[in-house]
Amino acid sequence: MKEREKSAAGAKARRAVPRHGWRPDEQQRQDALIRYVGAIANVSAAKTARPAEQAPRTALLVRDLMNAPPPSVAPDTTLTDIVSALSAHETGSLPVADTDGRVMGVVSEADLLAVVAARAYRPSAVRQVRGTGPSVEPGEETAETLMTSPAITVQPDTTVPEAAWLLALSRLKRVPVAEADGRLVGTVHRHILLDALLKEDPAVLEGVRGRIKQAFPDAADTVEVTVHEGVVRLRGSVTGDEAARLLAEVKGLEPVTDVLDELTVRDG
Numbered sequence: 001m002k003e004r005e006k007s008a009a010g011a012k013a014r015r016a017v018p019r020h021g022w023r024p025d026e027q028q029r030q031d032a033l034i035r036y037v038g039a040i041a042n043v044s045a046a047k048t049a050r051p052a053e054q055a056p057r058t059a060l061l062v063r064d065l066m067n068a069p070p071p072s073v074a075p076d077t078t079l080t081d082i083v084s085a086l087s088a089h090e091t092g093s094l095p096v097a098d099t100d101g102r103v104m105g106v107v108s109e110a111d112l113l114a115v116v117a118a119r120a121y122r123p124s125a126v127r128q129v130r131g132t133g134p135s136v137e138p139g140e141e142t143a144e145t146l147m148t149s150p151a152i153t154v155q156p157d158t159t160v161p162e163a164a165w166l167l168a169l170s171r172l173k174r175v176p177v178a179e180a181d182g183r184l185v186g187t188v189h190r191h192i193l194l195d196a197l198l199k200e201d202p203a204v205l206e207g208v209r210g211r212i213k214q215a216f217p218d219a220a221d222t223v224e225v226t227v228h229e230g231v232v233r234l235r236g237s238v239t240g241d242e243a244a245r246l247l248a249e250v251k252g253l254e255p256v257t258d259v260l261d262e263l264t265v266r267d268g
Contacts (some may be wrong), residue, residue: 060196062163063156066177066186072097075104075144079115082107082143095151095176095184096143102182105149115141153178156185164193201227208232208250216246223263230257237266 071089073082075096085094086109093108153176154163167175167190177186205227213220216238223236223246232250243263251259 060160061156062154062158062160062177062188063186065160065192065196066156066188068177068186070095070176070184070187072184073107073143074099075142075147077143079112079141079146082146083112086112092173095187096147096149097184101184103151103153103176103178103184104144105147106151106176107143107147111146111148115146151176153182154188155180160193160196163188164190164197167193197230201230204230204232204253204256207253208256211249211253212246215249216242218242219246231260232256232258233260233262235262237264239267240265 071085071091072095073085075098077085077096082094086092092110093106095106096104098104152166152170152172154166156177156179163175167173172190174187174189176184177188178184205225208225208227209220212223212225216223219236219238219242223234223238226233226235234247234250238246243265246263247259247261250256
């Protein structure tokens with residue numbers, strides 16, 4: 001994902017999602033998460049900028065984690081039936097797909113609650129709180145009139161860090177997974193993405209140690225490796241020739257986000 005595309009996606013996500021009040025420490029937690037997944041996404045995007053046929057299949061992709069086949073509702077689904085579908089699938093939102101299976105939008109509990117509450121409390125406000133679909137009379141709402149459109153989606157081959165970046169910016173809990181032509185193929189929840197990111201540290205540690213042992217056998221016993229949130233810290237002593245090559249080698253590993261160099265150079 002290019003920087004310009006990432007900025008556009010972030011701006012689109014912020015416009016599409018309403019702001020909600022947060023508890024005092026929530027902003028700090030969200031900012032930390034955005035910095036983390038943003039750093040990973042930057043590295044992931046740079047490493048996958050090569051043509052697909054040349055890129056090694058090392059990065060975890062959305063297709064590896066998505067829920068498929070995905071539940072969805074048709075555009076003419078009534079409000080009552082949408083509620084039933086949300087309950088049946090134990091979810092807070094569902095994609096709206098046309099007869100060809102292409103994503104038209106997303107309808108959520110928040111969309112429905114706003115309409116139902118306005119209908120009960122202030123009927124004249126119903127038109128003001130509906131989704132972005134065509135205008136209809138109160139009581140005739142369907143998924144198409146209630147949905148938020150266009151939907152924020154990710155593609156199956158989007159890397160997990162890039163998908164996490166998008167969800168962190170948009171503050172969505174889940175997004176539809178769609179092919180380039182818009183055809184719905186799955187959904188992915190943010191907790192699945194976050195779990196996958198947090199579980200990567202042990203795998204990164206093992207990968208870095210294995211690479212050092214393979215490429216720099218003399219340094220395997222003198223270099224200490226630790227990993228925290230994708231950042232690799234290297235401590236120990238190496239020769240001057242080894243130092244630069246070792247750092248470059250570790251920085252090139254997926255999904256290392258940064259390398260902290262605490263190596264000392266010894267003669268030899």
